Amino acid sequence: MTEHPISIILAKYLPGSVRLLSVTLSRADGVRIPHRRRPAVVREARWSGSGRSRQSPGLPLAVHLRTLRSMFAQQLANGLVLGATYALFALGFTLMFGVLKVLNLTYGFYFTAGALVALAACRTLGLSIWLALPLGMLAAGVLAVIIDTALLTPLRRARAPELSSLMVTLGAVLLLYSLLSMGLGTEIRRFPIGTLPGAALTFGEVRLGAAQILIVVTTAIMVIGLWLLLSRTRLGLALRAVAENEDAARLMAINVPRTEMLASLLSGLLAGAAGVLIGLNQNAIQPYMGEFMMLRGFAVIIIGGLGDVRGAVAAGLLLGVAEVMAAGYIDSMVKDGVAFTLMVLVLWLKPSGLLGRARVTRA
Amino acid sequence: MPVWLDDVLWTYQTLIHSLGINGLLALSMYVVLAVGQLSLGQAAFMGLGAYTGALLSLHTGLPFALVLAGSALVPALAAALIGLPTLRLTGVYLAIATIGLGEVLRVVYVNAEITGGALGLSGIRDRTDSWMILALLGAALAGCFLVGRSRFGRAMEAMRSDQTAAAVIGINLPAYHLGALLASAALAGLAGALSAHSSTFISPNEYAFENAVTILSFAILGGTGSPLGPVIGALVLTALPELLRPLHDFRGVFNGLIIVLVVLFLPRGLLPWRMKRLGGAP
Known part of the structure; x- marks a missing residue:
């Protein structure tokens, strides 16, 4: 997934919603995507859109909220x-x-x-x-x-x-x-x-x-x-x-x-x-x-606790959701750093893993 | 200085630079292995040093000695960040965390504006010379020997042969592990800064995981009984691909094979000397 998920989803599932696009990309709650990282489709859509100067004059707030919610559901999935x-x-x-x-x-x-x-x-x-x-x-x-x-x-x-x-x-x-x-x-x-x-x-x-x-x-x-x-x-x-x-x-x-x-x-x-x-x-x-997978694998087994099968499942799901959310709501570049950040946090705070019992030493 | 020696140094300048730099990297690996830990982040520490040195040289007018000091300090800070939590645990944690560090730094280099993205940085003024690199290598080697002969060296040898026994006789394992990791990161950073200035350009791919494995192969081939082993390992593995061109294309296969064979069949490396015999202290 190299292109931006939100933009792709919007461009794919809300065809013709050019005004909505420009609003969502620039203004709506917390969604900030630097212009140069937006996929060409969206960039084009935005520039060719008639609503460049007057952004979404008549759209009710409810439409935005519904879009954001369905976007969140898709992101979560x-x-x-x-x-x-x-x-x-x-x-x-x-x-x-x-x-x-x-x-x-x-x-x-x-x-x-x-x-x-x-x-x-x-x-x-x-x-x-x-x-x-x-x-x-x-x-x-x-x-x-x-x-x-x-x-x-x-x-x-x-x-x-x-x-x-x-x-x-x-x-x-x-x-x-x-x-x-x-x-x-x-x-x-x-x-x-x-x-x-x-x-x-x-x-x-x-x-x-x-x-x-x-x-x-x-x-x-x-x-x-x-x-x-x-x-x-x-x-x-x-x-x-x-x-x-x-x-x-x-x-x-x-x-x-x-x-x-x-x-x-x-x-x-x-x-x-x-x-x-x-x-x-x-x-x-x-x-x-x-x-490439090994790098994620390392993070998952540390977050879940080394040798912990249940922990690996929980940590895998957590990392997947965290990466997609980071890419969607912060910046697609952040995605690759999520695994390492979570891993270091777990190492500092709870080295036995998410579901692990506290142990004094593992030597 | 005799003229012929100057000629040799001039003709083989590139090779001598990479021999010296790889020697320093091998020593940085040795320092960690000597306390019974494994860091796979030597390439990452080297990269941090290289980028720090290059940026300092490009954007400030600091004297070279200060640039080198800065390039040793920044990787040491990164090492502290991942070393403090992991070194209380078993060695596997440090190995994993250092692999992760390398990868995340590569992503940063590729994406950040100041590091020049995937193209890296170029136009770094060459501020090194063969004598400087060889002198730094010699100083690092001497430092390792001196530490090895001191109380610290004996403690390190004790914990390498049996961690539990060493802890029982009152050696503060985490403190030694952290000290070794910081020193190792600083040495790798120094080597990185030297290589950045010597080659005048750097790019993110020079500090990938494969290079960390290559650095490990230096140390493993030479054996970690004495600081001289890894340096000789580095000399052999740097000079061989230069002398035997066909080897150059198979470098990955060759380095991988060396690690496998040496660990399986020569667990103490090519030079299984102990420090005692060279140093004299019991």
């Missing part, structure tokens, strides 16, 4: 959808950290891999997206298991310090992205037209496209599925036990290596799903898309 993608992405990241106790920086690469595999399945093999999505997820999951087995398991076995694992994944991430962008180039690829139905649903004043609905539904399914897995199954119990205390888990006859592999697989699946869905929504796939 957009924010929640964006937040759902952040939550979906951060879910696997935080699960991986919680169980494996490693900040795995290659996580963003699984995201890219999922999107690229699904894209190849759609474009080259001509599969439908309903087959491409699980395929992309599976590829990312397998990749996660391979990388974890090759790089992190040896370090875990040697009980190397936490930072060694972080450094290994850091080197690996540079290596993998360099290889990928050398092999594929960095140009943007797109899903073929018609991958998803073009229809959009309208709920009252809010409009959601097929990709956005798919994101919300998939995120909901994954969150519920993960919650059921963690709370209701023996595998989930094993995962939680290893997350709590690896040595104690081993003494309880839990197969720790297998559980760790399961955690890698699960987080890879989640990253792959996020990659395919976000790739579909933005329809711009390129090797470094995972790096």
